[in-house]
Amino acid sequence: xxxxxxxxxxxxxxxxxxxxxxxxxxxxxxxxxxxxxxxxxxxxxxxxxxxxxxxxxxxxxxxxxxxxxxxxxxxxxxxxxxxxxxxxxxxxxxxxxxxxxxxxxxxxxxxxxxxxxxxxxxxxxxxxxxxxxxxxxxxxxxxxxxxxxxxxxxxxxxxxxxxxxxxxxxxxxxxxxxxxxxxxxxxxxxxxxxxxxxxxxxxxxxxxxxxxxxxxxxxxxxxxxxxxxxxxxxxxxxxxxxxxxxxxxxxxxxxxxxxxxxxxxxxxxxxxxxxxxxxxxxxxxxxxxxxxxxxx
Amino acid sequence: xxxxxxxxxxxxxxxxxxxxxxxxxxxxxxxxxxxxxxxxxxxxxxxxxxxxxxxxxxxxxxxxxxxxxxxxxxxxxxxxxxxxxxxxxxxxxxxxxxxxxxxxxxxxxxxxxxxxxxxxxxxxxxxxxxxxxxxxxxxxxxxxxxxxxxxxxxxxxxxxxxxxxxxxxxxxxxxxxxxxxxxxxxxxxxxxxxxxxxxxxxxxxxxxxxxxxxxxxxxxxxxxxxxxxxxxxxxxxxxxxxxxxxxxxxxxxxxxxxxxxxxxxxxxxxxxxxxxxxxxxxxxxxxxxxxxxxxx
Numbered sequence: 382x383x384x385x386x387x388x389x390x391x392x393x394x395x396x397x398x399x400x401x402x403x404x405x406x407x408x409x410x411x412x413x414x415x416x417x418x419x420x421x422x423x424x425x426x427x428x429x430x431x432x433x434x435x436x437x438x439x440x441x442x443x444x445x446x447x448x449x450x451x452x453x454x455x456x457x458x459x460x461x462x463x464x465x466x467x468x469x470x471x472x473x474x475x476x477x478x479x480x481x482x483x484x485x486x487x488x489x490x491x492x493x494x495x496x497x498x499x500x501x502x503x504x505x506x507x508x509x510x511x512x513x514x515x516x517x518x519x520x521x522x523x524x525x526x527x528x529x530x531x532x533x534x535x536x537x538x539x540x541x542x543x544x545x546x547x548x549x550x551x552x553x554x555x556x557x558x559x560x561x562x563x564x565x566x567x568x569x570x571x572x573x574x575x576x577x578x579x580x581x582x583x584x585x586x587x588x589x590x591x592x593x594x595x596x597x598x599x600x601x602x603x604x605x606x607x608x609x610x611x612x613x614x615x616x617x618x619x620x621x622x623x624x625x626x627x628x629x630x631x632x633x634x635x636x637x638x639x640x641x642x643x644x645x646x647x648x649x650x651x652x653x654x655x656x657x658x659x660x661x662x663x664x665x666x667x668x669x670x671x672x673x674x675x676x677x
Numbered sequence: 678x679x680x681x682x683x684x685x686x687x688x689x690x691x692x693x694x695x696x697x698x699x700x701x702x703x704x705x706x707x708x709x710x711x712x713x714x715x716x717x718x719x720x721x722x723x724x725x726x727x728x729x730x731x732x733x734x735x736x737x738x739x740x741x742x743x744x745x746x747x748x749x750x751x752x753x754x755x756x757x758x759x760x761x762x763x764x765x766x767x768x769x770x771x772x773x774x775x776x777x778x779x780x781x782x783x784x785x786x787x788x789x790x791x792x793x794x795x796x797x798x799x800x801x802x803x804x805x806x807x808x809x810x811x812x813x814x815x816x817x818x819x820x821x822x823x824x825x826x827x828x829x830x831x832x833x834x835x836x837x838x839x840x841x842x843x844x845x846x847x848x849x850x851x852x853x854x855x856x857x858x859x860x861x862x863x864x865x866x867x868x869x870x871x872x873x874x875x876x877x878x879x880x881x882x883x884x885x886x887x888x889x890x891x892x893x894x895x896x897x898x899x900x901x902x903x904x905x906x907x908x909x910x911x912x913x914x915x916x917x918x919x920x921x922x923x924x925x926x927x928x929x930x931x932x933x934x935x936x937x938x939x940x941x942x943x944x945x946x947x948x949x950x951x952x953x954x955x956x957x958x959x960x961x962x963x964x965x966x967x968x969x970x971x972x973x
Binding site for chain 1: 679680682684706709710711712713714715716717719720721722723724725727753754755784786788791792793800802822823824825826827830831833834835836837838841843844845846847848849850851852854855869
């Protein structure tokens with residue numbers, strides 16, 4: 382089923398942060414109808430940013446952390462600051478039109494707009510993700526793929542846009558195709574000097590005894606919105622948490638590895654390259670139940 | 678002035694290489710009219726490829742080398758092979774509608790199409806570049822910027838898409854903004870181990886005595902279509918040519934540095950970081966005159 386698409390009238394909202402809502406700033410597009418000019422810099426050069434939020438039982442999840450990252454991505458790309466009140470209202474307005482029997486993914490996009498106009502373009506696409514998520518139980522096999530960058534590149538070279546969730550995802554998609562060519566279901570990027578980074582569309586966490594660990598973002602990865610939720614949850618449950626440099630070898634030497642994303646939530650990793658990984662079924666189920674229960 | 682936009686009916690042409698032309702496979706779009714769905718993977722994820730050809734006095738230049746690189750980019754991204762006969766005819770058909778008093782840039786784009794359809798999207802945008810190119814005389818100041826990759830990353834990691842001209846240009850655009858922030862006009866990317874790569878939208882050549890040198894493409898850069906033309910020209914004029922590893926320091930220790938691209942053609946570099954560079958006015962003028970005279 383094709384996504385529901387809504388154009389967001391970003392230009393109208395840029396003037397000032399409003400006291401009240403933004404009724405009228407989103408407009409639904411009929412399925413299959415073009416609503417973007419090919420001269421939009423988002424389409425010409427992947428020059429824009431996005432977020433994907435999960436929607437469960439009609440509730441868009443982790444809206445504030447997604448909006449914070451959206452604003453940070455805009456800052457890193459020198460895009461106009463998104464009007465967060467407008468986007469929050471647009472997200473809630475779209476979520477209110479979705480069936481509550483399915484989970485949905487809501488993608489918010491802000492591009493640099495049609496070349497020469499200086500006016501950004503915004504849209505929201507809502508995709509029905511159904512009600513079955515077999516990977517949360519079956520898990521997936523991943524391969525590690527070199528992202529080409531050493532772990533200190535991000536700090537030396539901010540023009541590489543570390544930490545920004547941009548539309549320029551050709552390499553992320555190529556990595557997923559490479560993983561499938563190797564008989565795996567997904568990939569985990571590693572630095573050229575051997576540290577775990579992130580997956581092409583999700584964050585990575587590891588369990589080591591009573592500790593839940595995730596790679597430090599300063600090696601050039603996104604701050605994971607689901608990872609933030611998971612760390613808050615497991616801290617309540619008595620785990621220690623740590624953001625650190627994670628040598629690639631620790632993936633194979635752990636009590637559980639998960640990919641975290643806003644729609645799939647916590648997916649256990651069953652195999653890394655040639656090594657089988659212990660699956661912590663109990664913690665996986667607790668994580669997904671708690672992530673699904675979020676109503677923020 | 679906004680570009681002239683033509684949608685290319687790629688799907689209709691995919692069936693077979695035709696014996697004759699492809700009349701009817703391009704359709705002009707009225708200025709400002711949306712012709713792309715936001716669910717197109719080109720717009721969602723920069724998942725597509727492009728070429729930019731120069732058009733001089735109505736003649737699209739270096740069509741064959743651009744089409745060869747377009748096909749190679751498609752192969753590297755696992756896109757359907759572009760039907761080259763169709764694209765050639767489309768380019769010529771578009772070029773025939775352009776004023777001959779201006780130079781134009783013709784951009785050909787092929788994306789992975791609307792998500793879920795498996796049908797690629799194609800378009801051509803023709804931009805009037807005018808008749809004045811002051812940079813070919815005045816030159817430009819560049820800064821060197823670390824591209825983050827060591828010179829052997831491309832050979833280790835083909836999923837980084839080295840050699841493919843993709844729509845995922847957010848980093849290229851960020852590098853140009855960084856250059857402007859530093860008071861320069863452009864950037865030259867260098868590897869993390871100190872070798873010259875390419876500029877965000879052009880190739881780099883250096884003159885060292887009787888030799889014209891360009892970086893080897895196997896360090897993860899595009900094969901330059903204008904660079905190929907220039908090497909053929911200067912070989913006729915008695916220069917030696919070489920593709921090699923070029924240490925960054927050689928930029929400052931040369932008898933001329935140029936950026937080469939299909940519309941700007943040969944632009945001399947007047948400054949690299951803090952060092953002034955000798956400008957070889959005579960060779961610059963010969964190069965641009967010869968590049969403008971191409972009728973292929």
